[in-house]
Amino acid sequence: MTEDEIYRTSTQYRLWSFTPQTLASLRSTTNQLAVEGVKSAIQSKRAEARGEGGENGERANARSVSPEVDCLTVEEEQRLVGYYCLKTMEFANFCDFPTNVMATAVQYLKRFYLSNSPMTYHPKEMMPIAVFFATKTENNYISLSKFAAKLNNTTTEQVIAPEFLLTQGLRFTFDVRHPQRGLEGGFMELLALASGKGQPAPGIEKSSMELQDEMVNVPPAEANKPQARTPGEVKSRIGSVHDKAKEILKTAALLSDAYFLYTPPQIWMSALLLVDEPLASFYLDTKIPKSSPMRSKLMITLRACMETLQSSPSARPGKDERAACTRIDKKLYKCRNPDKLDLVGMNQAQKRDGESKDGALDEKIVKKRKLERENSMKEGEDVFGPPLPKVANKQEPP
Amino acid sequence: MSRVPGKKGPVPGRAGEDDDICPVCKSSRYLNQNMKFLINPECYHKMCESCVDRIFSSGPAPCPVAGCGRTLRKQRFRKQILQDIRIEREVDIRRRVNAVFNRRQEEFETLRDYNNYLEEVEILIFNLINKTDVEETEKKIAAYAADHRSTISRNKALAHEESINITAEAEAQREQARIRRAEDLQEEEDERREREEGKRALVERLANSKGNADAIVQEIERAQVKRSSAKGEKANLERRKENAMATQDPFGVTNGSAGAGFKIAGLKKVVEPEIEKDYDPYGGTALEHEYYVFQDQYEHSWLDKARTNPEITTGGYDVGEYCARAMFEAFAGLGCFIEDELGARNVAVDSGTATAAAAMAAGR
Numbered sequence: 001m002t003e004d005e006i007y008r009t010s011t012q013y014r015l016w017s018f019t020p021q022t023l024a025s026l027r028s029t030t031n032q033l034a035v036e037g038v039k040s041a042i043q044s045k046r047a048e049a050r051g052e053g054g055e056n057g058e059r060a061n062a063r064s065v066s067p068e069v070d071c072l073t074v075e076e077e078q079r080l081v082g083y084y085c086l087k088t089m090e091f092a093n094f095c096d097f098p099t100n101v102m103a104t105a106v107q108y109l110k111r112f113y114l115s116n117s118p119m120t121y122h123p124k125e126m127m128p129i130a131v132f133f134a135t136k137t138e139n140n141y142i143s144l145s146k147f148a149a150k151l152n153n154t155t156t157e158q159v160i161a162p163e164f165l166l167t168q169g170l171r172f173t174f175d176v177r178h179p180q181r182g183l184e185g186g187f188m189e190l191l192a193l194a195s196g197k198g199q200p201a202p203g204i205e206k207s208s209m210e211l212q213d214e215m216v217n218v219p220p221a222e223a224n225k226p227q228a229r230t231p232g233e234v235k236s237r238i239g240s241v242h243d244k245a246k247e248i249l250k251t252a253a254l255l256s257d258a259y260f261l262y263t264p265p266q267i268w269m270s271a272l273l274l275v276d277e278p279l280a281s282f283y284l285d286t287k288i289p290k291s292s293p294m295r296s297k298l299m300i301t302l303r304a305c306m307e308t309l310q311s312s313p314s315a316r317p318g319k320d321e322r323a324a325c326t327r328i329d330k331k332l333y334k335c336r337n338p339d340k341l342d343l344v345g346m347n348q349a350q351k352r353d354g355e356s357k358d359g360a361l362d363e364k365i366v367k368k369r370k371l372e373r374e375n376s377m378k379e380g381e382d383v384f385g386p387p388l389p390k391v392a393n394k395q396e397p398p
Numbered sequence: 399m400s401r402v403p404g405k406k407g408p409v410p411g412r413a414g415e416d417d418d419i420c421p422v423c424k425s426s427r428y429l430n431q432n433m434k435f436l437i438n439p440e441c442y443h444k445m446c447e448s449c450v451d452r453i454f455s456s457g458p459a460p461c462p463v464a465g466c467g468r469t470l471r472k473q474r475f476r477k478q479i480l481q482d483i484r485i486e487r488e489v490d491i492r493r494r495v496n497a498v499f500n501r502r503q504e505e506f507e508t509l510r511d512y513n514n515y516l517e518e519v520e521i522l523i524f525n526l527i528n529k530t531d532v533e534e535t536e537k538k539i540a541a542y543a544a545d546h547r548s549t550i551s552r553n554k555a556l557a558h559e560e561s562i563n564i565t566a567e568a569e570a571q572r573e574q575a576r577i578r579r580a581e582d583l584q585e586e587e588d589e590r591r592e593r594e595e596g597k598r599a600l601v602e603r604l605a606n607s608k609g610n611a612d613a614i615v616q617e618i619e620r621a622q623v624k625r626s627s628a629k630g631e632k633a634n635l636e637r638r639k640e641n642a643m644a645t646q647d648p649f650g651v652t653n654g655s656a657g658a659g660f661k662i663a664g665l666k667k668v669v670e671p672e673i674e675k676d677y678d679p680y681g682g683t684a685l686e687h688e689y690y691v692f693q694d695q696y697e698h699s700w701l702d703k704a705r706t707n708p709e710i711t712t713g714g715y716d717v718g719e720y721c722a723r724a725m726f727e728a729f730a731g732l733g734c735f736i737e738d739e740l741g742a743r744n745v746a747v748d749s750g751t752a753t754a755a756a757a758m759a760a761g762r
Contacts, residue, residue, distance in 0.1 A: 001683050001684070001685060001686065002685075002686050002687075002688040003685070003687070003688055003689065003726060003729045003730040003731070003732070004688065004730065004731060004732065004733040004734050006685070006726075006730055007730040007731035007734055008731075008734060013731065013734060013736075017736045017740055018736070018740065019736065019737045019740060019741050020737075022740075022741075177727070177730075177731075178727075179727075181723065181724050181727045181728075182724065182727040182728035182729070182730075183728070184698070184724045184728075185721070185723075185724030185725040185726070185727060185728030185729075186728045187698070188696040188697065188698050188701075188721065188724060188725070189690065189696075189725070189728075191696070191697045191698065192693060192696060192697060195697060197693070197695075197697075198693075199690075199691040199693065200691075201687075201688070201689045201690055201691070202687060202688070202691060261736060261737075262736065263730075263731030263732065263734045263736065264727060264730070264731055265727075265728055265729050265730065265731050265732035266731070266732060268728070269732070287689050287690070287729075287732075288689075294733065297735060298732070298733070298735075301735055301737070
């Protein structure tokens with residue numbers, strides 16, 4: 001099996017990779033469905049508010065007229081989710097979680113809001129659970145109570161309430177493949193190449209020394225910079241490129257749709273191209289020869305990915321951007337789905353015994369349960385187990 | 399076993415006489431009490447030990463029997479085991495051929511195959527015995543031996559092992575029998591002594607007491623009978639226990655007593671299990687590097703820390719594993735072009751599951 005074949009078995013490739021068109025259509029469908037949901041919910045709420053005494057015909061009439069609700073557009077939704085992705089990153093940094101936890105949490109949010117709209121579930125409520133899940137998937141677990149203590153005015157119930165919603169939205173796949181570790185691998189190889197120990201991809205005939213010489217002769221990224229002359233200088237160049245590329249992966253790659261549209265190696269390669277194009281294309285030469293059709297195809301994809309990265313929302317939004325987000329949030333306040341406001345309550349209702357809202361169970365049910373439990377305990381202790389169920393007498397054959 | 403009935407000597411009526419005269423030097427057992435006759439499997443002519451020493455000590459020489467003239471070596475002379483020289487020869491031939499054709503029944507698919515094989519071998523043996531097509535037959539045997547050297551040696555080793563097992567078993571049985579015999583003797587001795595003691599006690603009682611003599615005799619006899627029967631029972635019990643233990647023995651090696659010494663015929667030999675290969679969790683799938691050659695050592699400032707820091711190395715952390723993973727993730731998916739590969743698929747998926755999930759989540 002080759003690396004590509006293995007990647008094709010991942011859920012990220014199978015379930016979470018899209019073409020730009022499908023991604024757009026998916027978002028608009030989600031938005032449409034959410035708008036319909038919001039409208040019908042608001043309408044039924046209003047009908048309720050108008051009083052149960054109203055006649056049936058009147059109600060039906062009221063339902064057919066859709067209420068004037070100013071819903072979010074796809075673009076507004078996107079901005080809002082992007083804003084909360086930023087918030088997630090801030091929160092993860094505040095908690096001192098490692099980068100992969102932050103990146104996974106952001107991707108969870110992005111994935112969740114592919115099939116769900118902020119109008120249905122507010123990102124602010126989904127954010128904690130996304131981070132909490134990310135700590136678990138990325139092997140950085142902290143207890144729920146400690147986690148909730150880091151958030152203002154948030155109880156453990158509030159954190160955990162949307163856990164099933166998020167899991168469902170993630171289609172029960174928690175694995176996110178990040179380009180970060182791949183970038184480290186790439187830099188390990190670049191350093192090896194610079195020190196004359198690197199090897200090209202299988203199938204390319206070049207010695208390590210030749211590669212080292214070539215590498216020294218790679219033109220500088222910017223015209224005004226001096227040409228590197230020794231492997232040591234190349235190494236320091238690699239170091240600075242590494243830091244810049246890492247920063248891109250930490251911010252632009254997460255905030256854009258790059259994860260949906262490209263594979264992790266493509267993302268870090270384009271980050272490398274963005275930072276230092278001559279070095280990146282030299283590196284690609286050692287992997288795929290210029291003449292192969294694969295190379296041109298890859299370059300097209302990498303250029304597209306570069307554009308995606310460049311056009312990503314800024315990680316440090318300006319005043320205008322913040323103001324716009326506040327405006328969207330205010331707008332959202334009016335068009336939220338009223339059925340989905342109380343996530344804690346919904347979570348309770350889904351669980352067993354959730355029907356009674358005050359939490360006190362019906363005494364009869366409690367008694368019955370207790371009796372059943374005792375009985376089963378007794379039977380469990382019995383050496384020969386419970387008595388066999390009585391079978392109705394079979395009809396004898398004539 | 400393969401004695402021909404009535405065949406005691408070449409001329410009936412003068413039985414034994416021919417046996418005792420060396421056909422070469424004509425000396426007889428009458429003159430030499432310790433005379434031994436030897437034969438050579440080359441021609442099977444019989445002669446006495448002194449003749450062999452005399453003629454063949456100085457190297458190979460032709461057979462002294464008139465009309466034979468084969469070259470014989472002293473080394474190959476041996477004692478005649480069977481009386482009939484023809485059978486002796488046949489046994490030799492069989493032994494030689496069977497050493498080569500030592501296939502076992504387990505090696506054959508069906509019994510018929512095995513029997514066919516046996517028949518083939520039998521034909522070869524028959525040819526050799528009756529001296530028909532000897533050269534051709536010998537050639538066949540030699541060719542077979544050359545072709546199947548490994549199987550022959552393997553089966554030979556197996557047979558050797560079996561014979562060792564059988565010898566050990568027989569040895570164990572013998573040992574058991576010896577012990578039992580010793581026990582029996584001891585028991586007998588005890589019984590005898592007791593009887594004598596009883597007699598002595600009776601006489602003493604009779605001499606010392608003044609009661610009825612008949613009553614005393616009866617009483618003592620009764621006591622004796624009681625004692626001996628108790629003893630017999632005890633012995634019986636012990637024997638039974640022994641037998642039980644013997645039958646429990648799964649290999650039956652220690653089966654000593656006649657009752658427990660039976661064996662189940664036709665037991666299949668346990669086949670030696672093949673040596674299991676190392677477990678391969680990937681089921682033979684190997685990772686092929688398409689884009690890179692993995693190196694043993696990578697430079698990286700913080701990898702060097704991990705390599706030397708005892709806090710990390712003590713726990714068994716392997717930097718190589720990290721490097722392999724990083725290199726793998728660096729290139730896993732470089733050649734996956736989502737737009738090309740998934741363009742068609744996503745349309746179908748989107749209108750299916752994803753939208754359904756969205757619809758469900760968005761509110762009924």
